[in-house]
Amino acid sequence: DEWGQKKGELSARMQLRETPGWKIRRNKLLAVLTQAGLKRLEEESASIPLPTLQTSISLITKKLEAVSRQAPTDTRRFQDLCLEFGQVETVVSQIQSLEYKLCCEGVDASIAWRLVSEPEVTLPGGPSAIAAQRVKLLFTQALKSLESQNDGLSPPSSVSSGEPPILREETEREFVLRLSAPRPSKVSRLCPHRLTARISKSGIQMAGLFSQDTIFF
Structure with missing residues (x-):
């Protein structure tokens, strides 16, 4: 170099990519990168109060502790951990x-993780509220994007022009009634009940779930 020193280089043995020393250094780096990930x-999930998410991270932490103490040449366990990392990162x-x-403003941040984790979410304010309108817009944009991909056309300009989104005509409707009432008699304790009705062009489907007091009946 400019100071007259020879350029450093690895020995011929260490330049071989399949030497034990090279593998050990590579796998030690895997442990460091996994811990950084x-x-x-x-940090990314600290503000998300989702119990299942925090449980998954705790399990990954315990597995990483165990893997880091084992032989550094075992990469299979690191590969399994990367798959679990990917699942949590997706959520x-x-x-x-x-x-x-x-x-x-006016929309609680908890609605985001509830939409991901819960099968049913009641939007605050009803169908005319801001949250419901934005959810409808997401469905509309996804639908138009899918149609444009299938037809090989660009998305319609109505999405970006501010026109009110229009969803496809519904193929069926579902009504869910949930309540608490004493059963089987008036002196029984309050028990949860659920009645579901699904209406489509082909017919009507109804299902009921009823519970009853087994002590004061």
């Missing part, structure tokens, strides 16, 4: 995306 995942990304698209 776990730290970043914990976090979905929640963050929904927070960005749905949450604003």
